[in-house]
Amino acid sequence: MSSEFKKPVPAAEIKERHRAEQVAANKAPTELTGSFETDLSLLRTLFHNSSDLVIRRFRLPIPEDLDVAVLYIDGLVDTRVVDQDIIQSLLRLSRIESVAERLKPGNAMDKIKAYLLSAGEIETSSAIEKISHTILSGDTALLIAGSKDCIIVNSRGFETRGVQEPTIEAVVRGPREGFSENIRTNTSLIRRRIKDPDLVIEAAVIGQRSGTDIAFVYIKDIADPQIVEEIKTKIESIKIDAVLESGYIEQLVHDQGVSLFPQMQASERPDKVAAGILEGRVAVIVDGTPFVLLAPVVWVQFFQSPEDYYEQSQLSTFIRLVRFVATAFSLFLPGVYIAMTSFHPEMIPTPLALALAAARTGVPFSLVTEILIMEISVEIIREASVRLPGPIGPTIGIVGGLILGEASVRAGIVSPLTVIVVAITTIGSFATPNHTTAISFRFLRFPFIFLGASFGLIGITTGLILLVIHLAGLESWGVPYMAPYAPYEPTGQGDAILRREFSFQRTRPPFLKPQDKHRLPRPEPRS
Amino acid sequence: MKTNRKPVTPYQAIAIVVNTIISGRLLILPRELCTEVGNGSWLMIVVSALVALVIISLYTAVGRRFSDSSLPQYTVKTLGVFGGSMLALLFGASWLIMASLSARIFSAVIITAILPRVPLEVGILVMLLLGAHLATKNIATIARVHELLLPLVVGAIFLLVVPSLSRVSLWRLLPLIEPGSLKKLGTGILVGSSSFLGLEIVSLFMPCYGRPELAGRSHKLGILIVAAVALLTVEGCIGVLGTGTLARTQWPTLTLVRMISFHGIFERLEAPFLAMYVIVVFTTIGSMLFGVVAILAQLFKIKSQAIWPYLLVIPAYYLAVGPPNVIAVEKAGQIFAYFRLGLVVFTPLIVLLVAIIRGKEDRPDEKQAEGS
Numbered sequence: 029m030s031s032e033f034k035k036p037v038p039a040a041e042i043k044e045r046h047r048a049e050q051v052a053a054n055k056a057p058t059e060l061t062g063s064f065e066t067d068l069s070l071l072r073t074l075f076h077n078s079s080d081l082v083i084r085r086f087r088l089p090i091p092e093d094l095d096v097a098v099l100y101i102d103g104l105v106d107t108r109v110v111d112q113d114i115i116q117s118l119l120r121l122s123r124i125e126s127v128a129e130r131l132k133p134g135n136a137m138d139k140i141k142a143y144l145l146s147a148g149e150i151e152t153s154s155a156i157e158k159i160s161h162t163i164l165s166g167d168t169a170l171l172i173a174g175s176k177d178c179i180i181v182n183s184r185g186f187e188t189r190g191v192q193e194p195t196i197e198a199v200v201r202g203p204r205e206g207f208s209e210n211i212r213t214n215t216s217l218i219r220r221r222i223k224d225p226d227l228v229i230e231a232a233v234i235g236q237r238s239g240t241d242i243a244f245v246y247i248k249d250i251a252d253p254q255i256v257e258e259i260k261t262k263i264e265s266i267k268i269d270a271v272l273e274s275g276y277i278e279q280l281v282h283d284q285g286v287s288l289f290p291q292m293q294a295s296e297r298p299d300k301v302a303a304g305i306l307e308g309r310v311a312v313i314v315d316g317t318p319f320v321l322l323a324p325v326v327w328v329q330f331f332q333s334p335e336d337y338y339e340q341s342q343l344s345t346f347i348r349l350v351r352f353v354a355t356a357f358s359l360f361l362p363g364v365y366i367a368m369t370s371f372h373p374e375m376i377p378t379p380l381a382l383a384l385a386a387a388r389t390g391v392p393f394s395l396v397t398e399i400l401i402m403e404i405s406v407e408i409i410r411e412a413s414v415r416l417p418g419p420i421g422p423t424i425g426i427v428g429g430l431i432l433g434e435a436s437v438r439a440g441i442v443s444p445l446t447v448i449v450v451a452i453t454t455i456g457s458f459a460t461p462n463h464t465t466a467i468s469f470r471f472l473r474f475p476f477i478f479l480g481a482s483f484g485l486i487g488i489t490t491g492l493i494l495l496v497i498h499l500a501g502l503e504s505w506g507v508p509y510m511a512p513y514a515p516y517e518p519t520g521q522g523d524a525i526l527r528r529e530f531s532f533q534r535t536r537p538p539f540l541k542p543q544d545k546h547r548l549p550r551p552e553p554r555s
Numbered sequence: 556m557k558t559n560r561k562p563v564t565p566y567q568a569i570a571i572v573v574n575t576i577i578s579g580r581l582l583i584l585p586r587e588l589c590t591e592v593g594n595g596s597w598l599m600i601v602v603s604a605l606v607a608l609v610i611i612s613l614y615t616a617v618g619r620r621f622s623d624s625s626l627p628q629y630t631v632k633t634l635g636v637f638g639g640s641m642l643a644l645l646f647g648a649s650w651l652i653m654a655s656l657s658a659r660i661f662s663a664v665i666i667t668a669i670l671p672r673v674p675l676e677v678g679i680l681v682m683l684l685l686g687a688h689l690a691t692k693n694i695a696t697i698a699r700v701h702e703l704l705l706p707l708v709v710g711a712i713f714l715l716v717v718p719s720l721s722r723v724s725l726w727r728l729l730p731l732i733e734p735g736s737l738k739k740l741g742t743g744i745l746v747g748s749s750s751f752l753g754l755e756i757v758s759l760f761m762p763c764y765g766r767p768e769l770a771g772r773s774h775k776l777g778i779l780i781v782a783a784v785a786l787l788t789v790e791g792c793i794g795v796l797g798t799g800t801l802a803r804t805q806w807p808t809l810t811l812v813r814m815i816s817f818h819g820i821f822e823r824l825e826a827p828f829l830a831m832y833v834i835v836v837f838t839t840i841g842s843m844l845f846g847v848v849a850i851l852a853q854l855f856k857i858k859s860q861a862i863w864p865y866l867l868v869i870p871a872y873y874l875a876v877g878p879p880n881v882i883a884v885e886k887a888g889q890i891f892a893y894f895r896l897g898l899v900v901f902t903p904l905i906v907l908l909v910a911i912i913r914g915k916e917d918r919p920d921e922k923q924a925e926g927s
Contacts, residue, residue, distance in 0.1 A: 070625075177628050188907045189631060218873055308853060330848055340664060368826075371669070371670065371826070372669060372826035374826070375821050375823055375824070375826050375827065376821070376822065377820070378822065379820070483670065483673065483681070484669065484670060484826065484830075485669075485676075485826050485827060485829075485830035486665060486669070486681075486829065486833055488671060488830065489830045489831065489833040489834060490681060490685060490833065492686070492834075493685055493704075493833070493837055494685070495832060496695070496700055496704060497688060497689055497692065497700050497701050499703075500692075500696050500699035500700045500703055501693075501696040501699075508695075508699060510703060513701075513702070513703060514567075514698075514699035514702040514703045515562070515564045515566070515567060515699065515702065516564065516566045516567075516702060
């Protein structure tokens with residue numbers, strides 16, 4: 029009989045529901061109100077009844093029924109944690125009499141935390157913004173009737189890419205681990221390399237809409253506190269709706285006017301970032317991207333690869349010099365080639381000059397046009413092979429490079445030497461370990477082509493002077509970009525263009541102003 | 556971002572001295588000296604270097620006494636607002652003229668030797684604009700630019716003069732001192748000392764030295780490097796060309812370079828040599844224009860120097876295209892150099908004297924000296 033009738037809803041509850049809807053509709057409060065129904069509908073309206081928001085209400089049978097609700101976003105949470113460590117443990121443990129005795133509506137919050145929740149990481153908060161952010165990050169909110177606070181349980185467990193081999197910064201010798209998109213995985217990758225309690229990982233959130241988690245990682249007693257503070261305040265003061273990749277931060281903190289050179293170094297290699305942190309730099313990890321930022325940076329750093337430290341110092345120095353030569357080729361070669369052949373043919377030895385002239389007979393274009401045609405085609409091929417799906421990419425490289433070059437020479441559009449020059453230039457630009465800098469240099473070779481074509485070698489020098497003035501004026505968080513060469517620091521020379529033996533690198537780079545200056549202890553005097 | 560008020564390091568001080576002094580003048584210096592004193596040129600350079608050492612010590616002494624002021628500030632402090640400003644403006648004017656003459660001479664060399672189809676005016680404008688671009692930067696940047704370019708400036712000259720030394724015939728260098736040439740010792744020293752002009756630029760950089768106690772050492776080292784480069788160039792030219800030919804060669808250093816070749820790689824080297832020489836001339840013009848900018852900025856209390864230094868290119872350009880030909884430029888340059896030498900020598904003397912008599916000096920700030 030009784031089942032046919034619904035239990036009448038008490039007038040008080042109807043009133044309360046009504047009030048809750050009004051509160052939710054009128055204004056967005058910043059704190060939870062403490063009334064269970066109001067808070068619940070408040071959170072529900074906050075998420076606009078989103079279909080992936082799960083609200084599971086249940087009651088705990090402790091002396092009197094206690095209303096409890098669990099809120100989480102489906103897909104962001106580890107359902108095992110929600111089921112077992114929250115719902116199941118609440119329901120099961122609350123049946124134990126000794127526990128139930130101690131629970132009163134007034135102290136439910138504390139006792140539930142103390143006796144009923146088996147989840148590991150919990151915290152309480154009543155700030156709506158914080159609660160919504162944590163729910164959206166994959167945590168589970170536990171709302172308890174009669175309490176103004178809400179318990180937030182860490183239940184993050186979304187699908188992520190695992191730790192894989194880094195694709196951009198490949199090395200022959202060295203660890204094969206790369207950062208992934210998950211900020212926790214990334215911090216753990218650094219933590220595992222530096223087991224030092226002084227390694228500080230500080231969290232922050234930027235992006236009003238994206239609410240992106242970021243972490244500043246540095247070693248407290250090495251990094252210069254002033255630099256750390258400056259990096260933190262500057263990045264935290266960024267006002268933007270969303271930060272989807274660390275490149276956003278890299279550009280937003282750039283304060284040196286127009287420059288092609290980055291003020292932070294992006295890396296997807298944990299060993300490289302760990303080495304940077306150990307030198308006194310600050311790493312900025314951004315959730316959602318495998319590219320971790322390192323700051324401050326200096327120019328020579330972009331020519332260094334972690335591998336340099338794993339091989340013999342003499343070999344590494346040689347390889348570094350090769351990289352510099354390659355970069356110089358990628359920057360200057362086409363411009364110098366044009367300058368030499370069009371303006372200063374007397375420089376070239378006579379047999380070579382004759383060969384050049386012979387090769388160019390029948391080519392209808394001027395040398396600049398010829399070079400530009402080839403350079404632009406190479407850029408197109410490069411861009412196309414990046415966009416193409418994996419297996420097809422290299423094919424395009426071969427097709428583009430070999431066939432296009434060969435065919436255009438046969439067709440008499442370009443001379444063979446131009447193809448050689450452009451090929452060396454392109455290959456040279458891939459030898460720079462840092463992707464951003466490589467693109468900068470590739471871009472800068474076009475101004476040098478025009479300078480070389482207008483004023484010969486004089487134009488090239490003019491461009492070089494402008495580049496030097498620009499680089500000398502750059503600073504990265506107060507650290508001169510051209511350190512340790514300008515200003516010259518003798519102690520910094522162990523690891524710049526040369527890579528000396530470790531016994532020559534006893535100190536950390538002086539331009540980073542590290543608190544703990546020594547990497548290696550001083551050698552003991554021989555007796 | 557906190558900026559370091561005293562960013563200039565001792566090494567940068569050397570670079571500033573060397574880069575500012577070594578200029579397009581080095582292309583004609585061997586001829587100028589040789590026409591005066593013949594084989595005794597090496598002696599003139601040694602004596603002039605000693606003179607230059609004395610002059611730069613004067614500037615160092617004044618700079619140490621007025622540790623927080625640059626040239627226009629201490630001339631005003633010692634000689635009063637009007638006299639001091641006038642003297643400072645005289646320095647500014649001399650640097651502006653120096654910059655335009657350098658641009659003119661070098662541009663003439665370029666269009667004669669390697670770029671015959673480029674108009675003279677374009678060369679002048681490019682050089683002046685490059686210098687003005689440097690002058691828009693702050694002092695730390697300028698010091699770093701000098702530091703980065705120093706190896707190129709010195710290296711370029713050594714690299715190109717040293718291979719030609721194999722052609723030196725020792726008998727051309729003899730006798731070491733021509734009999735009778737010592738009568739012309741006075742003019743020789745004047746010509747030689749004027750080739751060290753530009754050293755007065757340190758008066759603008761000294762208040763920004765991070766370690767002023769090392770200033771004297773850096774300055775002297777700078778002068779010695781310049782002297783070594785000049786000695787090498789002049790003796791190289793005499794040894795290869797001989798005094799007779801040398802006196803009739805317009806740009807002996809360039810002729811020297813023309814004679815060397817790296818067989819199989821490059822046949823003739825004047826194009827790369829002059830391309831490197833752009834850096835040499837640029838550092839001088841840049842320093843000079845920076846000097847003009849610094850003096851104007853300090854006298855008229857102009858805070859920003861972002862755009863207006865480019866305006867200096869206009870008067871400098873008209874000064875540069877004024878003389879009808881290279882010979883006229885050189886003559887004007889020589890007379891102007893003597894006037895400048897007087898200015899450069901007597902200013903620190905007067906300032907130092909007045910400062911001692913009137914008891915003027917900047918109180919050294921103990922903390923900063925230690926903190927740097």
